Amino acid sequence: MEKIIWCHCSDAHLGYRQYNKLERFEDFGKAFNTCIKMIIEKNPDFVIFTGDLFEHYNPSPPEIIQSIGILEQLKEKEIPIYVISGNHDVSYALSKRYGGNILHLLEEIGLIHYLDDDVALVQKNNKPKALIAGLRYYGKKTPDKLKEFYENNKEKFVRSDIPKILMLHSFIEGTVVNFDITPYALNLYPFDYIAMGHYHIKWPSDFHIDNNKIFFSGATEHRSSTEWGHDRGFITVEATNTGKNWAVKPEFTSFPVRPKKIIFKDFGITTADTIVNTTKSLIEKNDEDGILLRIILKGSIKTGEFSFINTQTLKSFSKKSLYVDIINSITSSSITSKTEVSEREAITEVLKNNFNIKQEIINDYIALIENIMKISNDKNFEKISSEILNEFITKNLENIEKSQSFVELNILGPIDPEKEPKARQGSKTEPKVKKAPADKKEPSGSTTKKTKKSKSPRLTSF
């Protein structure tokens, strides 16, 4: 029986200089390079890449050089790669004004096949291998644009002698709350495999669901801390002709990236001294060569106590980590910082996004706390819930640490993917870092985000 094999990867975000660190720029290159090298080992007929090759739509020369060095390896092995744009790597307004973009450049020098609302017939030794449709990023307009695109190209999709693939850079229902298109809408089209990008986590978590044809490979590095703990990798798809259509068998291959670690500490009501001393020992205990360390501090400082926590001082306790991010959610107990409603929302976010717990179970959990509040006559929702939750989190962290991955505990507010920051914002190559002497560990004061109380919502960027 004839078999066709392809690999699917996505969201390399080349050029992302996270935390203003050159090492992070290199990390994103290394991750994508590892991905391509491992793909070559699979010897696929072709590769598909579902958007956000670059972090910026106007990549700098080093970023372009990096991408060429990686993609050249596929060209050497004569493995074609089909690429669509994402919301990061192409500005359609500028592309229109200049008559082209960075993906056109890579196509011009023969490194990629750029599908911009286009259909390509993949051929190997003059033999057709697959039909690939690739859409540009349309966000909420995806359902309409896909319909229009399909109508315009209908006659091409009649054949069934080769697998038919659709590439999209969109959120689907089941990944984020604010999705662009439903699996139901996608399944109306006669594609054998729907390759998705934009959501940075492998989806579905179980690839062996019957009749599913929609897959996200996830990003090749962790772009946001909300992705920490999720494997980085690519999908290898084996398609076999059943006579009527093509049956696909996807398999996920993961590869290592820079290790990350997240620590959550709820102090309850305490003093600033305790917070500083405990955090110091927490950092010293978890400090490891080259890791990204994220520390989330929660609790409140006793009324009347000195209540200023200097996150720069806390960061300086780390000697080995590449970067320490401290999320200071410590409040002063004289101020009621959160309403009961926002506490319930915060807990819902933690359970839903980090532990994949269903809404109904969360509702039960919140009802349970409310019952305890009634019985114990304690009106402090935050105190009761964090006691229960902390035990849960501690247990989970142990399990997760064993498997060398870590969870993000999103306690700071609801995730709103709509409010993603503009691609270019703040991540421009800062001369500050370049000038800093190599032995200087931390350009002081430059990158600290001062988290004011616990109100500021955490953003998930894709």
Ligand SMILES: [Mn+2]
């Ligand atoms: Mn992305």
